[in-house]
Amino acid sequence: MTTQILERPEVKEADTGPEMFHYVRKEKIAESAVMGTFVIALCGEKFPVTKTPKPGSPVCPACKEIYESLQD
Numbered sequence: 001m002t003t004q005i006l007e008r009p010e011v012k013e014a015d016t017g018p019e020m021f022h023y024v025r026k027e028k029i030a031e032s033a034v035m036g037t038f039v040i041a042l043c044g045e046k047f048p049v050t051k052t053p054k055p056g057s058p059v060c061p062a063c064k065e066i067y068e069s070l071q072d
Helices: 026-035 061-070
Strands: 038-040 046-048
Touching: 026 038
Parallel strands: none
Antiparallel strands: 038 046
């Protein structure tokens, strides 16, 4: 039997500012939360879903701008 070491992908550390939440496809949120798969936000950021935003949480300005442009 052989043993392999799987390296964990680099996860971006939160900066000193407030954590921002991103817009992602709704159907991918549960899958990411359960399976740990990465989602891609509208702004292009890749990350696993680990938290649920609360009302009033800061939103990524790039995601918000893209989302609003899609609503027209």
